[in-house]
Structure formats: structure tokens, C-alpha cells
Amino acid sequence: MESRKGNTAPKKIAIQGYEGCFHQEAAQYYYGKQVEVIPCDSFRDVVKVASDKKISDGGIMAIENTIAGSILPNYNLLQKSKLKIVGEVYLLIRQNLMVSIGVPLEDIKEVHSHPMAIQQCFKFLDEYNWKLVETEDTALSARKLSKSKSPHVAVIASKLAAEIYDLELIAPNIHTLKNNYTRFLILNREEDVVDIPDANKASIYFHTDNSKGSLAKVLNKINEVDINLSKLQSFPIPGSDWKYSFHADMEFDSRDKFELALDLIRPLTEELRINGIYRKGKTI
Numbered sequence: 125m126e127s128r129k130g131n132t133a134p135k136k137i138a139i140q141g142y143e144g145c146f147h148q149e150a151a152q153y154y155y156g157k158q159v160e161v162i163p164c165d166s167f168r169d170v171v172k173v174a175s176d177k178k179i180s181d182g183g184i185m186a187i188e189n190t191i192a193g194s195i196l197p198n199y200n201l202l203q204k205s206k207l208k209i210v211g212e213v214y215l216l217i218r219q220n221l222m223v224s225i226g227v228p229l230e231d232i233k234e235v236h237s238h239p240m241a242i243q244q245c246f247k248f249l250d251e252y253n254w255k256l257v258e259t260e261d262t263a264l265s266a267r268k269l270s271k272s273k274s275p276h277v278a279v280i281a282s283k284l285a286a287e288i289y290d291l292e293l294i295a296p297n298i299h300t301l302k303n304n305y306t307r308f309l310i311l312n313r314e315e316d317v318v319d320i321p322d323a324n325k326a327s328i329y330f331h332t333d334n335s336k337g338s339l340a341k342v343l344n345k346i347n348e349v350d351i352n353l354s355k356l357q358s359f360p361i362p363g364s365d366w367k368y369s370f371h372a373d374m375e376f377d378s379r380d381k382f383e384l385a386l387d388l389i390r391p392l393t394e395e396l397r398i399n400g401i402y403r404k405g406k407t408i
């Protein structure tokens with residue numbers, strides 16, 4: 125299921141950020157414009173709210189970006205939660221520098237934004253001697269600036285945020301690479317997950333006994349059944365003296381191949397968990 129646009133009742137979806145943030149854009153793409161987003165200050169809060177069926181129908185969480193890389197703590201949050209990945213969205217991110225109306229570039233002393241947004245603009249920011257201030261969210265930073273009207277603060281956020289909060293876009297498209305994409309995961313509670321018949325992607329978590337060649341054996345089996353390993357992320361297992369666990373994303377053209385891969389790698393792993401079976405996301 126790529127998109128749930130057209131479904132009747134608007135979904136209540138936990139997102140990281142506020143009106144005008146990139147998570148909202150991802151939510152509107154996946155669930156349709158009528159989606160009711162529940163703004164959260166942190167990814168931890170997204171997981172908490174998304175896990176609570178009295179408050180929400182799930183959540184959306186950024187997981188990686190083509191410039192700034194993986195958001196590693198989010199893999200851990202996912203691992204500890206009972207949430208499953210049911211979809212994904214790849215969103216083109218355009219970062220812009222904005223100020224209170226009339227503030228010239230020379231007067232800027234500080235730039236406020238989400239750490240991932242700041243990281244996406246280092247090439248531009250390195251040309252100035254501004255203090256970089258990490259905040260909860262791009263759009264919230266814009267909202268705060270619209271209230272404080274500080275003549276020394278600039279914000280990195282979307283064009284939409286500049287419009288909503290009536291800020292002046294002083295430098296557009298300041299992200300380091302044109303192809304600046306963020307991948308967002310669509311998360312549902314385990315009990316609400318329905319089987320997606322045309323699923324062609326899965327995310328798994330596993331660790332081996334850490335013996336020589338144990339990871340290579342797992343990867344060889346995945347290759348043998350003609351599955352494309354689209355991402356492999358390692359993490360230290362806390363308290364294990366430098367042993368590692370792995371999160372793998374796999375793309376396949378038949379569900380049978382994926383099930384076969386699981387059967388083949390299960391005996392080679394000490395723990396194997398399926399974090400989600402879903403349709404590969406579109407790039408928008």
C-alpha cells in the first residue's frame with residue numbers, strides 16, 4: 125500500500141515537528157491532505173504517541189537523509205518499540221534561510237534549526253561565522269522567530285514555513301546537494317498491521333554469534349535467493365563489549381523469495397526480528 129489517500133476517516137498521525145515541517149509534508153503525501161497530525165517535540169515522543177491507541181493511529185519518523193546520513197537513535201527507538209514499518213516516503217527536501225522581514229544577511233548572528241536540517245546545509249553555513257543553534261524542529265524555529273522578531277536570528281526551514289510564519293526568505297535552496305532526500309518511515313502498532321499483498325520490501329533486525337564470517341554467511345544467503353540488500357546498518361549491542369547487531373532493508377520481487385531468505389538465515393542468526401513488510405516508497 126503506497127498511499128492511503130481516499131480512505132474515509134482522517135488518520136491521527138504523530139509526527140516530529142509542527143505546522144510547516146517536513147514530517148507534515150510526508151504525512152500529507154502518504155495519508156492525504158486531510159490527515160490530522162499530532163505534533164511532537166522529539167522522536168521519542170513520536171514513538172510514545174504513535175504507540176498509544178487512545179491518542180493516535182500511528183506515526184511517521186525520518187530515518188535517513190542523503191546528505192546527513194542515518195538518524196541512528198531512531199533505529200534504537202524503533203527496536204525498543206512495538207511499532208512496525210508499514211510504508212515509507214522519500215521526500216525531496218529544500219532548505220532555505222529565512223529572517224524577520226527586512227533583516228539583512230550582515231545582521232545575522234545565529235541560525236536556528238533541527239540538527240538534520242543544519243547538517244544538510246554545512247557547505248553554505250561554513251562560509252559564515254554564525255552560531256548554530258539546534259532546535260526541536262525547522263518549523264517551530266520559524267514560528268518562534270515570527271514571535272520574537274529577533275534582528276539577529278535566521279532559521280533554516282521550508283518555503284512553506286516562511287509563508288506560514290511570514291518570514292523573509294533571504295537565501296533559498298541552501299542544502300549542500302540538489303538531491304537532498306529524506307526517507308520517512310510510516311509506523312503502525314503491531315496489532316493494527318494488515319498484510320500488504322503486493323509488498324516488495326522488508327526491514328529486519330538480527331545479530332549473529334559474532335564468529336568469523338558469520339555476517340558474510342547471512343549476506344550470502346540473501347544474495348543466493350536474489351534479494352537486493354538495499355541497506356545494512358550496524359549498531360553496538362549495549363553491554364556486549366563491541367558486538368554488533370544489524371538492521372537490513374531488503375527489496376524483492378516475490379514474497380516467497382523473502383520467506384525463503386528468512387528460512388535460510390534464521391539458523392545463522394541468534395536473534396531475528398521482522399520490523400516491517402511493506403511497499404517500497406516513491407520519491408516525491
Ligand SMILES: O=C(O)C(=O)C[C@]1(C(=O)O)C=C[C@@H](O)C=C1
Nearest residue numbers: 145146147186238240261262306
Ligand atoms: O524539522 C523538520 O521539519 C522535520 O520534519 C525533521 C527533519 C528530520 O528529522 O530529518 C525532517 C526532514 C529534514 O531532513 C530535516 C528535518
